[in-house]
């Protein structure tokens with residue numbers, strides 16, 4: 001099923017266009033309040049757009065113009081499954097009955113629906129729990145049952161709203177693995193804050209910010225060459241946006257950043273992005289000169305442990321340095337520092 005989506009909701013400052021090709025998974029990323037859940041609600045039919053349409057394989061699920069709904073397929077008739085952060089299983093039904101609920105309500109006989117439920121439970125690795133009551137499951141198990149239930153209804157479109165958000169970190173790998181396998185041929189939109197979900201599950205990423213799509217592309221491209229601050233943050237990269245000067249990127253703060261550029265032919269003034277890894281950044285108490293490098297003055301805003309290293313943040317930039325360096329430089333929040341990154345470590349590209 002191919003999803004096309006173009007909807008506005010002025011009350012929420014929401015104006016988004018998206019499409020997902022047959023069998024593909026699109027991850028919606030963005031800060032809190034960006035509009036990710038709103039997009040899912042509009043596709044599922046729990047919200048109505050002010051203007052716009054949602055279609056599946058060309059068939060309209062909703063079409064609205066200036067606040068008037070022209071076409072409306074109610075949520076239960078859309079064959080769209082929305083999986084919320086909490087599993088929300090029916091407490092009075094067994095695990096098998098929960099999963100069989102979709103096929104049963106579509107008219108399948110009990111035996112047939114139970115067989116479909118057992119297949120789906122096996123898909124998520126929980127066949128042995130079929131006779132249990134939902135109240136006896138762990139959060140991770142309940143969420144996997146909810147995935148099985150959503151898929152048993154054979155939805156044309158699967159919508160996952162931060163499926164790992166309510167789970168302990170120890171159980172997310174198992175659910176992610178189940179999903180990776182199950183989403184392979186399923187047209188899916190998933191919202192997430194986690195780069196691993198995007199990397200493992202999504203073919204494409206759309207970054208939403210302030211109710212708008214600010215960036216869109218293949219997952220690997222967006223994470224390797226982000227164009228939005230949010231995508232850079234989740235990819236763990238420093239990003240400085242600006243315009244091309246002929247030999248560098250001039251930021252709005254007036255700094256010129258030098259790096260690997262895509263070659264000649266770029267017009268002066270075009271929007272450009274410079275990206276570099278925190279591990280490539282060194283921290284000094286004085287300005288460094290010498291080999292082609294970029295230096296940025298900053299005030300340390302936070303220090304966070306990061307594996308064997310310490311992530312030093314100065315507002316918009318981050319450097320990963322050793323604990324020894326932190327001690328030698330007496331780095332504390334409020335310290336004035338120079339961050340330095342060699343031009344050879346900076347990737348510069350249009351956008």
Ligand SMILES: Nc1ncnc2c1ncn2[C@@H]1O[C@H](COP(=O)(O)OP(=O)(O)OP(=O)(O)O)[C@@H](O)[C@H]1O
Pocket residue numbers: 011012030031032033034035036037038039
């Ligand atoms: N029920 C509601 N009524 C009115 N406005 C709402 C409602 N729910 C959300 N909003 C607003 O719509 C905008 C988008 O919210 P939405 O929940 O879609 O964001 P989100 O990207 O899913 O955020 P999060 O990551 O925090 O879940 C926000 O400005 C929010 O305040």
